[in-house]
Amino acid sequence: MLGLSDLGTVVRTVLDRRLAAGSTAPIAVALSGGGDSRALALMAADWAQVHGRRLAILTVDHGLNPDSAAWSAACAALAVRLGATFHPLAWTGDKPAQGLPAAARAARHRLLADAARAIGARVILMGHTASDLAEAAAMRAEGSTTPSPREWAPSPAWPEGRGVFLLRPLLAASRAQVRGWLTDLGETWIDDPANEDQRFARARARLAEPPAVAPLAALDPELAALAAGAQIDAAGVVSLPRVRLPERLVAAAALCAAGTARPPRADRLARIMQHLPLEEPFITTLAGARIQAKGERALFMREQGELLRSGIADLVLAPGEQTVWDGRFEITTQRVAVIAPLTGHAAQLPRAQRAALHDVPVRARAALPVVLDGDQAACPLLEETPGVSVRNLVRERLLAAAGAVEREP
Numbered sequence: 001m002l003g004l005s006d007l008g009t010v011v012r013t014v015l016d017r018r019l020a021a022g023s024t025a026p027i028a029v030a031l032s033g034g035g036d037s038r039a040l041a042l043m044a045a046d047w048a049q050v051h052g053r054r055l056a057i058l059t060v061d062h063g064l065n066p067d068s069a070a071w072s073a074a075c076a077a078l079a080v081r082l083g084a085t086f087h088p089l090a091w092t093g094d095k096p097a098q099g100l101p102a103a104a105r106a107a108r109h110r111l112l113a114d115a116a117r118a119i120g121a122r123v124i125l126m127g128h129t130a131s132d133l134a135e136a137a138a139m140r141a142e143g144s145t146t147p148s149p150r151e152w153a154p155s156p157a158w159p160e161g162r163g164v165f166l167l168r169p170l171l172a173a174s175r176a177q178v179r180g181w182l183t184d185l186g187e188t189w190i191d192d193p194a195n196e197d198q199r200f201a202r203a204r205a206r207l208a209e210p211p212a213v214a215p216l217a218a219l220d221p222e223l224a225a226l227a228a229g230a231q232i233d234a235a236g237v238v239s240l241p242r243v244r245l246p247e248r249l250v251a252a253a254a255l256c257a258a259g260t261a262r263p264p265r266a267d268r269l270a271r272i273m274q275h276l277p278l279e280e281p282f283i284t285t286l287a288g289a290r291i292q293a294k295g296e297r298a299l300f301m302r303e304q305g306e307l308l309r310s311g312i313a314d315l316v317l318a319p320g321e322q323t324v325w326d327g328r329f330e331i332t333t334q335r336v337a338v339i340a341p342l343t344g345h346a347a348q349l350p351r352a353q354r355a356a357l358h359d360v361p362v363r364a365r366a367a368l369p370v371v372l373d374g375d376q377a378a379c380p381l382l383e384e385t386p387g388v389s390v391r392n393l394v395r396e397r398l399l400a401a402a403g404a405v406e407r408e409p
């Protein structure tokens, strides 16, 4: 059991290990105003001061409780007290009747990630505790697919969370321990009544399961090494050895190659895992990706049919605009540019690019982005295109997903 006086030391150790001491980027804290994130903000402020780092407080108002504006105001007041910048964020979209907690969570992660990127922060600190780990386990026992919060993980929001990591330094402490620490300091906090609302699986889990002390998130060096060894071409096609591929890497490679965000279904993934190591050629789709296994390698690429079915339209970018196209390519323009999938435009490419296209697997070609100029097309991935720059996000995302990035970039 973690003693109260040890809590600060544990958190400092995690921050020392994961944050880059010499970085000039601000450190973001996701502050709900609840006890856990409040304690975390206090500890992070100490660490930031010692290391000369700026602190930014991010608070999302979900608009679900009449008191939420007052909660945000309390967070703003703490930011002032800690000398941190305060970034109020609001979930203004439609609120679904079903699945409200999941929708709120997805919106929260998108807002937090966008805000972090806007201020140049690479890490968002979150206040999950060992009690949250125990609750996630209890919810899974109830049939939910809730993943366990990990100490260090890329933001689940995609593409908003590109390059942004979540750090949970309180995972080894129970909620009661964190609150004991706050009480000792004379601090108060907000209790969100939704946490006690028994209609939500999460609240039932809070009652059901006594908190357990969390093991530190185990890093899987094999997974990270395999991801680091992946061959990824300019078109974003991922090539991995087909035998001894861990299931997690297959799922991550599919998501990254497809640019999609929704994790694949467990039963589909399990079926693929049965076929993948066999010797016969094997073709399937997963999470918007096409998987082609032949010989000793498996290729993961965007499934072109899914791209076209996603209703991707010709996109007009203004000068200076940046977008993530199909979840795979970050495109920045210095001029007006019309971006479209290559399908139907291959004959409009200059000769050199048509030749370069031969190096791209046939079934990956239609899902490449091209810039249309009248009756001309150009693919910035095949050849430099004036006024348009493109960054392939596939490798960076795969490395982050596989745990190959262990600390603040």
Ligand SMILES: Nc1ncnc2c1ncn2[C@@H]1O[C@H](COP(=O)(O)OP(=O)(O)OP(=O)(O)O)[C@@H](O)[C@H]1O
Residues within 6 Å of the ligand: 029, 030, 031, 032, 036, 037, 058, 059, 060, 061, 062, 105, 108, 125, 126, 127, 128, 132, 149
């Ligand atoms: N409204 C909010 N504004 C900012 N941060 C928040 C907000 N709500 C939650 N958080 C952050 O998320 C942490 C966990 O909160 P909570 O347990 O309510 O969310 P969760 O849905 O279980 O987490 P996750 O989003 O990782 O699934 C908090 O300690 C805090 O850091």
